[in-house]
Amino acid sequence: MTFEEAIAYTETLLSRSDLNDAQLQAEITNLVKTANGARGFFVCFLTGEWELADNPSPAIIQALHAVPNAIAELLVKNLAMSTAMAITHRRNGDEAQAQSSDRVAKRTALLIEKVDLSEVQAIATQMQDSAKTNAGEYAAFLEKWGYDEEQKQAIAKVLNK
Incomplete structure (x- = not known):
């Protein structure tokens, strides 16, 4: 996954309302295991209009412990x-x-x-x-x-x- 693809994937992921916490955690864990995935995740997550960025859920925190x-x-x-x-x-x-x-x-x-x-x-x-x-x-x-x-x-x- 390229850096740009990781940004786009993160945007899609964070926009989904059909994911439960375990699914969100698994998706983010897989994403941040690569350098481009982690960089893309943070660019999108930290700069976007996400309520989760102002109050990260336990699923996100746990996913970040992957690497x-x-x-x-x-x-x-x-x-x-x-x-x-x-x-x-x-x-x-x-x-x-x-x-x-x-x-x-x-x-x-x-x-x-x-x-x-x-x-x-x-x-x-x-x-x-x-x-x-x-x-x-x-x-x-x-x-x-x-x-x-x-x-x-x-x-x-x-x-x-």
């Missing part, structure tokens, strides 16, 4: 990226986009809290260290996206929580 390392890294990266992008949008005078990024950050932080994976803390600490020192495990990730000092400070602060 803890990959999910933990995606959650931390999503929190970092949405935090940094909110700053970029505000600098560009685009408050609507900034609020969308804030919503993604809020939803991601909620998921981090609810999935409660020990892997998240380890990765968040590494990302925070890289944001503070411009070195370490996630320095290349931060550099790739061109984050400046203000953005890296905001990332380190949000990951401190």
Whole structure:
């Protein structure tokens, strides 16, 4: 499944009202077991108009436990990226986009809290260290996206929580 197909599949999946919790959990578990599936799921889930994203069900939380390392890294990266992008949008005078990024950050932080994976803390600490020192495990990730000092400070602060 491509990244784009995973986004479309997630949209279809989350729009269905005929699935029970066990079916939803099974579908999301299968989806997040691949890199493209997990990335596509989060893009759709975190940015879409889904009530479930603001109040994730136990089925979704359990599905995210299927691949803890990959999910933990995606959650931390999503929190970092949405935090940094909110700053970029505000600098560009685009408050609507900034609020969308804030919503993604809020939803991601909620998921981090609810999935409660020990892997998240380890990765968040590494990302925070890289944001503070411009070195370490996630320095290349931060550099790739061109984050400046203000953005890296905001990332380190949000990951401190």
